[in-house]
Amino acid sequence: MTMDELDRAVTQCRACPRLVAWREEVATVKRAAFRDQEYWGRPVPGFGDPHARIAIIGLAPAAHGANRTGRMFTGDRSGDFLYAALYAVGLASQPTSVSLDDGLELHGVRITAPVKCAPPANKPTPVERDTCRPWLSRELELLRPTLRSVVVLGAFGWQAAMPVLERFWSVGRPRFGHGVEYAVPAVDGGAGLRLLGCYHVSQQNTFTGRLTQPMLQEVLKRAAE
Template identity: 75%
Template structure:
């Protein structure tokens, strides 16, 4: 796979994890009552954003009735409402909402992805499912390597999944840096390229946003710092 477009086409055909395949397809069949007239995507969800992105955003996995329904990362659910509103507020997205793949939304210098491409039951993929999906993330980062300068990681699961993958191009300290909201770690390159700065941000889940643990301003602050570090803000 030599381009992100080719990678994305290959991702959607993956059936490596029987539990995830069964769950995503069952959700697509039964649907949520409020979406019963819609056709669900029901497949792995590829990354979203330009192939020359300078900033990466790494989540956890598609939501059952969000990206698993719409086919685009963080689209059609309340987590996405928070994320895209923040991206728009800092100038990294063309609009503050994401409802479906034909809504006209564009990202500016940002690509959103996840270490697990299929919606998992209870939003909890297993370590084996994470590891099965790892080659997709490894290849995606390799293809983004020429332009990628910073990454915002949403939540501890994404942090733990991402850091081992980064070792192919950047020096990850041992012991590995701990996740925390607002933390930033610059990783020196081991392949002769530029360094990468990794930012931590609480996940934009309802559990965090409804309780006030994570506010829109907090998300905007991290995204703004990542954009400035990458030189696109």
């Protein structure tokens, strides 16, 4: 399976009844500001370089962001914050991301999430997280030859990513925190990994100043080294 084939398969998944019902309800009811737009309303695959050296792992698509546009962190305030930082450190071709066809390209980066469907209240259940795990596992398997750094946004993504990462790297039990960094040796004879934690780019963090642009850019710079 190629990355393109994996992405197409992801968009057809209907494994979690609660998530299927929610994502499709949101796509039908819509937010007033987007009433004239056709929502994606399906699982959202990863986005970016299929041979990336850096992976950024979030939480799940936003109901009126990626669930509307069909691309991770696209069309909402969290995405605005993330892509502005990626552009500032030279990892994106433009500082904004509004739609699938806006011309944005990532340089050596792939953005993904452990849960591919928008969850109610932005909170997937542990069962939904585990059911979705094979998609992330296969994605990182395809990235394995080139992947050298992983940035995980938030504690939920951190917990969800560890069982997947340990297929290839001896991650142990690293504690999440903003700015933490671990040099992780491989278990499969391949290259090691630099694992970094970062507060999630949610509005709760960015609007309150818990996460600032300099803080995020510093983590991304270290991942790119």
